[in-house]
Structures are given as C-alpha cells and as structure tokens.
Amino acid sequence: xxxxxxxxxxxxxxTALVGVSGVATGTLLSTRSGAAxxxxxxxxxxxxxxxxxxxxxxGPFPILSTPFSTSGAVDFEVLARxxxxxxxxxxxxxxxxxxxxxxDLLTQDEKLEGMEVLAKTTQDLKTTSLCLGVQGQDTDxxxxxxxHAKQLSPAAIISRPPDSGKTQDDxxxxxxxxxxxxxxxxxxxxxxxxxGGATPSTELLIELAEEFPNFGYVKEESSPVIPRxxxxxxxxSIRSVFSARGAYGWLYESRLGTEGLVTExxxxxxxxxxxxxxxxxxxxxxxxxxxxxxxTLMFNLSQTHPGNLRGYSxxxxxxxxxxxxxISRQYGPGxxxxxxxxxxxxxxxxxxxxxxxxRFESLKPYLKSGQFEG
Numbered sequence: 001x002x003x004x005x006x007x008x009x010x011x012x013x014x015t016a017l018v019g020v021s022g023v024a025t026g027t028l029l030s031t032r033s034g035a036a037x038x039x040x041x042x043x044x045x046x047x048x049x050x051x052x053x054x055x056x057x058x059g060p061f062p063i064l065s066t067p068f069s070t071s072g073a074v075d076f077e078v079l080a081r082x083x084x085x086x087x088x089x090x091x092x093x094x095x096x097x098x099x100x101x102x103x104d105l106l107t108q109d110e111k112l113e114g115m116e117v118l119a120k121t122t123q124d125l126k127t128t129s130l131c132l133g134v135q136g137q138d139t140d141x142x143x144x145x146x147x148h149a150k151q152l153s154p155a156a157i158i159s160r161p162p163d164s165g166k167t168q169d170d171x172x173x174x175x176x177x178x179x180x181x182x183x184x185x186x187x188x189x190x191x192x193x194x195x196g197g198a199t200p201s202t203e204l205l206i207e208l209a210e211e212f213p214n215f216g217y218v219k220e221e222s223s224p225v226i227p228r229x230x231x232x233x234x235x236x237s238i239r240s241v242f243s244a245r246g247a248y249g250w251l252y253e254s255r256l257g258t259e260g261l262v263t264e265x266x267x268x269x270x271x272x273x274x275x276x277x278x279x280x281x282x283x284x285x286x287x288x289x290x291x292x293x294x295x296t297l298m299f300n301l302s303q304t305h306p307g308n309l310r311g312y313s314x315x316x317x318x319x320x321x322x323x324x325x326x327i328s329r330q331y332g333p334g335x336x337x338x339x340x341x342x343x344x345x346x347x348x349x350x351x352x353x354x355x356x357x358x359r360f361e362s363l364k365p366y367l368k369s370g371q372f373e374g
C-alpha cells in the first residue's frame with residue numbers, strides 16, 4: 001500500500017506471483033484475450049481494481065489430504081511435505097483445507113496453523129501455487145479464516161457455501177463479507193455446501209463476478225452439472241470454471257470449456273499436471289485418452305476397496321513416500337462432528353494391496369521420473 005493506505009498495482013502483481021514460477025505462468029497467470037495484466041505504478045496513484053487486474057487462475061489444483069500422526073494429531077511436517085510433493089510433480093497449484101473432513105473435523109487452531117505452515121512452505125516452491133480454503137458454518141466463522149488468509153497472501157482463495165445458508169440472499173451476503181476482506185487474490189466459489197446449505201444459482205455466481213473483480217472463478221459440482229457449466233461459460237464475467245466430482249467428468253467437461261480441476265487427488269498430482277498439458281496443447285489425443293483411462297481405472301477401486309478420495313489413496317501416498325500413516329479422523333453418528341476425534345487406521349488386505357499396485361503399474365510410464373525424497 002502507499003502512504004495513504006491505498007492498494008497499488010505493484011502490490012497486486014507481487015501478490016499474484018507468490019509461489020508461481022515460469023513453469024506455472026501459462027497456467028495461473030494467463031488472462032483473457034485482450035485483457036491487460038497488472039502494470040507498474042509509482043505507488044502514488046490509487047488504482048480502481050478491474051477483472052483484468054487478476055490472473056486467470058487455471059489448471060489442476062488438487063486438494064491436499066490432511067495427514068495425521070499415530071496419536072491422531074495433525075502432522076504438520078507431513079502437510080508441508082505433501083506441498084513439496086505437489087511441487088515436485090509440477091502441479092500448477094494445491095488447495096487446503098477444503099475437503100469435508102479437513103473443514104469439519106479439524107479444530108480452528110489446527111486449520112489456522114496448517115495455513116501458516118503451507119504459506120511458509122510455498123515460499124520455497126518452484127511451480128505450485130497455494131490456494132487456501134476459506135469457509136465456515138456462518139459468516140462470522142468464515143471471516144476468522146478469511147482474515148488469517150489475508151495476512152498470509154496466498155495466490156488464491158476458495159470458499160464454499162455456509163452450512164447456515166438457506167437462501168440465495170444468505171449466500172450473497174456471506175460472499176460479500178468475504179469480498180470485503182479478500183481484495184487482492186482471485187476467489188473461487190465451490191458450489192456445494194457440507195451440511196445442507198443452499199447451492200448458489202448460476203445467476204448469483206455471475207452477479208458476484210460482475211460485482212467483484214476478483215470473483216468469477218467457480219468449482220462446479222452441483223446438479224445438474226453440465227447445464228450449469230454451460231450457463232456459466234456463456235457469461236463473459238466468469239473467468240474460469242473448474243471441474244470437480246473426483247475428476248470423473250474432467251475429460252468431457254474440459255471440451256465444453258472448463259479450465260482446471262479441483263478434487264482430492266493429490267496422490268496423482270504428476271498425472272493431473274500432464275493431462276492438463278495435453279488438454280491445453282491438443283498434441284496427442286491418443287495419449288490423453290490412454291492416460292485418463294488408466295487414471296479412471298484407479299478411481300474405480302472405490303467400488304471394491306475402502307474409501308474413495310482418502311481410503312485406498314492413503315496407501316498410494318505412503319507408497320509414493322509422502323505419508324507416514326493411513327490414519328484418518330471419522331465423523332460421528334449421522335455425519336456429526338464428534339466432541340473428541342474418532343480415529344481409524346486403514347487396514348488393507350494383501351489382495352487389496354496387490355490390486356491397487358497392479359492397476360497403478362499401468363500409470364508408471366506417465367509418472368514423474370525418479371523418487372520423491374521430500
């Protein structure tokens with residue numbers, strides 16, 4: 001800011017570049033055709049922010065799985081290691097905390113500390129940008145995380161609807177409160193709430209994008225997904241639409257116009273990055289189909305093995321030298337948040353492990369070469 005407390009273009013550009021190297025520039029920082037990137041400013045002239053002042057925030061941004069120690073405490077050392085794994089895989093970005101269990105089953109202090117750990121770790125990364133999850137049961141809860149995230153200056157923010165939101169106006173006021181705090185980073189809206197909250201209409205998403213220049217980024221996963229994606233893409237105010245839903249529809253949705261992916265598939269971060277490259281350049285459709293087919297073969301393990309986005313994926317994270325344990329926190333009866341953590345240490349049979357590794361073998365030609373050392 002200048003001496004009058006006004007935001008300058010130079011500050012905007014500096015913030016947008018946090019954690020971004022030349023490898024990711026074509027992904028996170030590209031703008032719509034004809035849009036001007038932030039330019040230099042003397043620091044003495046106040047600037048009215050426009051949508052063209054913000055990066056186009058694209059590509060796969062896998063959600064980090066929360067690691068736990070044998071005691072059930074959040075393992076912040078491994079959380080940082082997971083971020084370095086994403087960077088080693090040349091992933092354009094990463095997100096945390098965002099998955100249901102990371103939002104619902106961690107304490108406020110754990111989430112705030114994890115944000116700090118990742119912000120510090122990001123400073124040393126070459127490729128991967130940090131997107132922090134900012135949401136709450138209600139507006140006051142969300143603002144605790146928003147104000148903390150603002151101090152950490154991540155490359156972007158993602159926010160899902162409040163649990164308490166029942167009407168479109170509830171959601172409107174909730175995200176307007178977020179917009180009053182987060183002014184320098186792109187803000188992505190996730191369209192599903194956790195505990196029965198309302199889903200934002202496409203009209204509301206477009207309205208917010210028109211009202212706030214750093215909005216207009218959407219993680220679309222609400223039914224009917226395809227019509228909603230089409231409706232969003234028709235609006236010139238929407239900057240980027242991201243696929244979700246475990247990546248099952250990513251290939252098709254990318255041809256409709258989605259420009260990235262958000263899902264807890266961090267174990268495959270290098271594969272996701274390579275699929276994204278092939279989607280963008282169109283150089284090898286056969287390779288793209290082969291890679292995506294073999295990836296979905298892995299996803300189909302959810303039909304026979306414990307878990308889905310966590311579950312058997314924890315075995316892969318251990319196998320890839322990222323996680324130390326396969327411990328998770330569990331919900332209480334009826335999906336409630338228990339007063340004390342309920343821990344579960346995933347146990348797989350030798351037959352289940354053999355099947356995971358047999359399927360994973362088909363992906364090995366596409367994995368990042370070498371071994372992640374942390």
